[in-house]
Amino acid sequence: MKLLLVYPPFCTPTILPYSLASLKHFLKTNLDLEIDVLDLNAEFHKRKFAQYYKRVHETKTKEEYAKLFQEFEKESREVYAKNNKAVVHGENPEYFQEIFSLIHSNKYDCIAFSLVYNSQCFYATALLKELQKQNVTCILGGPAAKGKTLGYGTLLDSEQKTLDFFTEKGVQKKQANFYAADNPLDFSDFSQENYLSKERILPLKTSSTCFYKQCTFCTHFALVPYKEYETAWLENTLKKNNAKYVFIIDDMIAKERLLVLSQICKPLQVEWACQLRPTSDLLGISKELYSGGLRSVSWGVESGCQRILDLMKKGTEIQAVQDVLKESHEAGVQNILYIMFAFPTETKEEYMETIEFLEKNKEHIDLVCTSIFGLQRGAKAFDSPKDYGILEIKESTRTILQGNVTYVVSQGLGNEEARILQKKVQHRIDRINKIPKVFKCSREQVLLYK
Ligand code: SF4
Missing domain, CATH: 3.80.30.20 (tm_1862 like domain)
Structure with a gap:
């Protein structure tokens, strides 16, 4: 079975997404699954705020560094508000087709959405609606998996429910330890160039x-x-x-x-x-x-x-x-x-x-x-x-x-x-x-x- 884990826009793209890395680690350790991960939040920001990604490596002083983030914060706040409003009105947010195409939904048996912040629920809803039209199985997890988004996928809010979901679909369980010293967490799926940080x-x-x-x-x-x-x-x-x-x-x-x-x-x-x-x-x-x-x-x-x-x-x-x-x-x-x-x-x-x-x-x-x-x-x-x-x-x-x-x-x-x-x-x-x-x-x- 092939699974894609996604992290939807919008949250600050300044740090690697822990939820995707740890979820992949948990699933890989416990189940015989083929898993890819996709940080759509980073993909959106890399496109929309390309000039900030370039400038972040050119800053020389801490004052310049702070100024860049001040400008980014002001501009991004407006972008998030505008896009969230579009979703509320049933329209697609910016870069929707491009971001959606990155999912390659036909390659996967299931798409899992990791929702950590409420602010991710708007873009996620637009993506989930489109996936629902294509009859793709979607699952949802994380502290922000609440509200109307739950209408577009199965909520898996505990480790046990997650394991049961996949084993009921015939996925084999594995006997391994998440915290074994020789099984450390791996962040190599996330390329640093996708993150707004020097x-x-x-x-x-x-x-x-x-x-x-x-x-x-x-x-x-x-x-x-x-x-x-x-x-x-x-x-x-x-x-x-x-x-x-x-x-x-x-x-x-x-x-x-x-x-x-x-x-x-x-x-x-x-x-x-x-x-x-x-x-x-x-x-x-x-x-x-x-x-x-x-x-x-x-x-x-x-x-x-x-x-x-x-x-x-x-x-x-x-x-x-x-x-x-x-x-x-x-x-x-x-x-x-x-x-x-x-x-x-x-x-x-x-x-x-x-x-x-x-x-x-x-x-x-x-x-x-x-x-x-x-x-x-x-x-x-x-x-x-x-x-x-x-x-x-x-x-x-x-x-x-x-x-x-x-x-x-x-x-x-x-x-x-x-x-x-x-x-x-x-x-x-x-x-x-x-x-x-x-x-x-x-x-x-x-x-x-x-
Ligand atoms: S219970 Fe108190 S200490 Fe614990 S997470 Fe909540 S605020 Fe922090």
């Missing part, structure tokens, strides 16, 4: 899910047992792919594992970035991590108000957060902070407490990434709304994406009030940033901003 940045996952799983706003973590991938497998993946820059995509990494990663990366001279919760157990290891190649951490700080942190069940203490940021900064690591405003019941005073927290610690902060809380199906705050002062939840339907959730709170800032307030204080946040804001959308690129 160096190749490898995405890597080191565990199955977040081990904490408590934050009451969160729907990121997979509902599977926590499993740390074998050290030898990680090391061989870095070696096989000749990795120099790595973005670790785990939602969280435990302290002991951070130390293991730095031990693996140090002799290979790999520079890496990761995402962490600023807890006090991390104090005392920053220098060792820096010497093991850690260059940037995106911290889930969320708020500068302890009541809100406790309501979020973030499991962090304000004082420890400040200490962790200070130590990390002094070790030479870039600190990027995730801040979430307007968690249900947050007052204006508590909102401003976060701004004051950021200003107080500005010396140790490189970039602040803000968002306004959005209630999501599956989050603890969605399942027990009363505990968070949420009086009413409404879901409206959308053309392509899953329904939009809105809510009414008994006290504190509403989303609109938070948005207005954010506009008023944005200049104070901008004054803190040392890294250009454009890298919020492609955080792995901060590894090259030097």
Whole structure:
């Protein structure tokens, strides 16, 4: 049986697609399948934004590098919006025939769509509609495989369902281990010239899910047992792919594992970035991590108000957060902070407490990434709304994406009030940033901003 894995437009084309590499690895390890992969997102961008791909290698300074991404971000945002609108109106997006022809649907028994971001669902819908007309079997997977796209293919949302789907079609199972040291992940399907980055940045996952799983706003973590991938497998993946820059995509990494990663990366001279919760157990290891190649951490700080942190069940203490940021900064690591405003019941005073927290610690902060809380199906705050002062939840339907959730709170800032307030204080946040804001959308690129 011959299978094609595709990654549809649109998401930032600055890093290799982890989902395609790991899905191919999983299927190859477990099934006797012939598999090709196709990053249609990269194919679209290479065509539409050819001048940026050329310029990215000509930039001489970090300022020029940031400027290029600023221009790209502005132009691409408009292109994505225009094309998504076209799909909503039943029209084909740009380069559709050319992109569709790359699929060569007659060569395959099945086409699998990997949907990681909601923004991929629009172009994917146009492709899926066309494949449906040709009676091609399509399967869908990934965190964004929701909403109307599900009408065009079979959803396979677990490893077991995926294996069952193929074995029921007569594909033979294989007995191999995904994480065996001699079976590392292989990124050789992805040519670096397809990616908008002056160096190749490898995405890597080191565990199955977040081990904490408590934050009451969160729907990121997979509902599977926590499993740390074998050290030898990680090391061989870095070696096989000749990795120099790595973005670790785990939602969280435990302290002991951070130390293991730095031990693996140090002799290979790999520079890496990761995402962490600023807890006090991390104090005392920053220098060792820096010497093991850690260059940037995106911290889930969320708020500068302890009541809100406790309501979020973030499991962090304000004082420890400040200490962790200070130590990390002094070790030479870039600190990027995730801040979430307007968690249900947050007052204006508590909102401003976060701004004051950021200003107080500005010396140790490189970039602040803000968002306004959005209630999501599956989050603890969605399942027990009363505990968070949420009086009413409404879901409206959308053309392509899953329904939009809105809510009414008994006290504190509403989303609109938070948005207005954010506009008023944005200049104070901008004054803190040392890294250009454009890298919020492609955080792995901060590894090259030097
Ligand atoms: S926000 Fe991060 S640390 Fe908290 S549960 Fe989600 S993935 Fe885990």
